[in-house]
Amino acid sequence: MNSENFYGDLGGFEEFVAGARQPGDGNRSAGYLAFKRLFDLGASIFGILLLLPLLPFIVMLIKLETPGPIFFKQKRVGYRGRIFDCYKFRSMAVDAEEMKDRMQHLNEASGAAFKIKDDPRITGVGRFLRRSSLDEFPQLFNVFLGDMSIVGPRPQIPSEVRHYTPAQACRLLVKPGLTCLWQVSGRSHLDFSEWMELDREYVRQAGFAMDIKILTRTLPAVIERKGAY
Numbered sequence: 001m002n003s004e005n006f007y008g009d010l011g012g013f014e015e016f017v018a019g020a021r022q023p024g025d026g027n028r029s030a031g032y033l034a035f036k037r038l039f040d041l042g043a044s045i046f047g048i049l050l051l052l053p054l055l056p057f058i059v060m061l062i063k064l065e066t067p068g069p070i071f072f073k074q075k076r077v078g079y080r081g082r083i084f085d086c087y088k089f090r091s092m093a094v095d096a097e098e099m100k101d102r103m104q105h106l107n108e109a110s111g112a113a114f115k116i117k118d119d120p121r122i123t124g125v126g127r128f129l130r131r132s133s134l135d136e137f138p139q140l141f142n143v144f145l146g147d148m149s150i151v152g153p154r155p156q157i158p159s160e161v162r163h164y165t166p167a168q169a170c171r172l173l174v175k176p177g178l179t180c181l182w183q184v185s186g187r188s189h190l191d192f193s194e195w196m197e198l199d200r201e202y203v204r205q206a207g208f209a210m211d212i213k214i215l216t217r218t219l220p221a222v223i224e225r226k227g228a229y
Helices: 010-017 030-065 096-102 124-131 139-145 166-173 192-205 208-224
Strands: 071-077 083-089 149-151 177-179
Touching (some): 030 124, 030 139, 030 149, 030 208, 083 139, 139 177, 149 208, 166 192, 177 208
Antiparallel strands (some): 071 083
């Protein structure tokens, strides 16, 4: 795991969120943490083996449509400000990051987020991968390595985290995940403040019951594809 920290170091993160922390924020038992890690390892291995047969087809579809790499690597901010490399299947044009600066006026998201419903940077194959959530398949390796968890707030990029208030930064008191309350509650149909509040709710209530609740709602949310773009 990368030791670089967005806030300089762990002390910098703790100082930034100190005034906004509430009782119970990020307080989880050792037993829960141990079980969660074992579950993450087992689920990530199972998921990788289950989806591995799809890999040649996804690779072929991406390569046939546009030239460029199969995978997209991006710096994300994780647990207590730790920066790590997050992996996805490439769903956009190769120069998507450069195009982003020229498209800020099209941003439909509020707060520290960037979303365009009909984003012209997204390829045809990429749109399918996003709507089916298959673009996030490589993040199972992030889960296996310990940078992410199966359940937890979705990780954002440093340029977005830079705009966090101390209260919003409290979402970093738990590991980022593949699925979360935001994803099973409407995703992009929710504004940024609602997204952050759902993540804070998870941080306050993180435990077996909350994780099971989110997991049981994940598959229906993926099938329904509500707010997925």
